[in-house]
Amino acid sequence: MEFHQIRYFLTTAETLNFTRAAERCNVSQPALTRAIKKLEEELGGALFRRERNRTHLTDLGQVMREHLGRVNTTTQDAVLAANKLLNLEKSPLKVGIMCTIGSARTIPFLSRFQMIHPGINLTIYDVTPQNLNEGLLSGNLDCALLGLPTDLEDRFDTVRLYQERMVAIFPADHRFSAMTDIPIGELADERYLDRLNCEFRNSFFELLRKRDIEVSVWYKSEREDWLQNMVLQGMGISIIPEFAISVEGVQNRPITDPDIMRNVELVTVSGRRRSPAVQAFVDEAAKYAWLA
Structure with missing residues (x-):
């Protein structure tokens, strides 16, 4: 059973006229008649009964009109959904x-x-x-x-989309405000606010350990907004990607010696x-x- 057979049958069932149905389907009447005959062979019985100049649906035709009508509607919906998807609609x-x-x-x-x-x-x-x-x-x-x-x-x-530096963030009255960059050794003895989701976290603490730099971890958080507001209130400093700063008033300077960078991809x-x-x-x- 093919979709064009279903369409030809449903159109003929609506018009009850093979000539008008062929015109609507934009095919010749013999082609439409052959398609419906093949459909009847597949279903095992006649779909239409002709009496002189009148055409009627058989009992089988009545049942198939209901079922194949649903198939046709579902098919049209599927084609419409596919077109919308391929054309970036919904x-x-x-x-x-x-x-x-x-x-x-x-x-x-x-x-x-x-x-x-x-x-x-x-x-x-x-x-x-x-x-x-x-x-x-x-x-x-x-x-x-x-x-x-x-x-x-x-x-x-x-x-690769862009590259950004890791920077130290601190309140406006912090001593870092007078510096153009923050060599990593300057972090020694600072109160540090630990960003638990930082992708550099393990390597950052390993770098501090190798340099014998000690910081005092006062607070740990997965919440970037909370941590930045705590920095703003003078509760400590932290290290963050430069374009991740979202709290107005937080100051920042790039970390150097070494420079710490990341690619956003x-x-x-x-x-x-x-x-x-x-x-x-x-x-x-x-x-x-x-x-x-």
């Missing part, structure tokens, strides 16, 4: 953004993307370095923005076929002026 897109990536650079891009592709249903997920891989590999995320100090596995493809699963929505997101991200 296309779902699940993007993970690592929790340490600030909004200063990402929100303007997302706003532009939605303006260019208003039909895409974009959902943003806050992810940590620990659950990022699982989300991508399981398909719960289509792609992700992240910034890690090490290279990813070969299972992922990356597009767009990540997809290598070899996985991209939907049109994912491909559109990758293309727009690759050409966007992230640091403009």
Whole structure:
């Protein structure tokens, strides 16, 4: 049973006239008649009964009109859904953004993307370095923005978006305000507020240990907004990516000796076929002026 047979049958059932049905379907009457005859052979009985110049549906035809009408409606809905998806109308897109990536650079891009592709249903997920891989590999995320100090596995493809420095953040009255940069040795004996989701956290404390630099950890938090407000209130200092600062009034200077940098990248699963929505997101991200 083919879709055009169903369409020919339903049109004939509506018009009860083979000539008018052929005209509506834009086919010759013999072609329409052959298609319906083949459908009757597949179903095992006649669908129409002709009496002189009148055509009627048989009992089988009545039943098939109801069932095949539903099939036709479902098929049309499926074609419409496919067209919308391929034309980026109501296309779902699940993007993970690592929790340490600030909004200063990402929100303007997302706003532009939605303006260019208003039909895409974009959902943003806050992810940590620990659950990022699982989300991508399981398909719960289509792609992700992240910034890690090490290279990813070969299972992922990356597009570099921009580079940013790690900076020390502190209140306005802190001694760091008089400095143009903060050599890492200057952190010694400072009250430190520990960002638990920081992707550099382990390597940062290892660097301090190797340099015999001791800081006093006063507070640990997964909440970036809380920690920055605590810095603003003079409760301590912290280290953070420069574009992740979101609290007005917090001061910052770049960390030096050594410089600590990270690349923010767009990540997809290598070899996985991209939907049109994912491909559109990758293309727009690759050409966007992230640091403009």
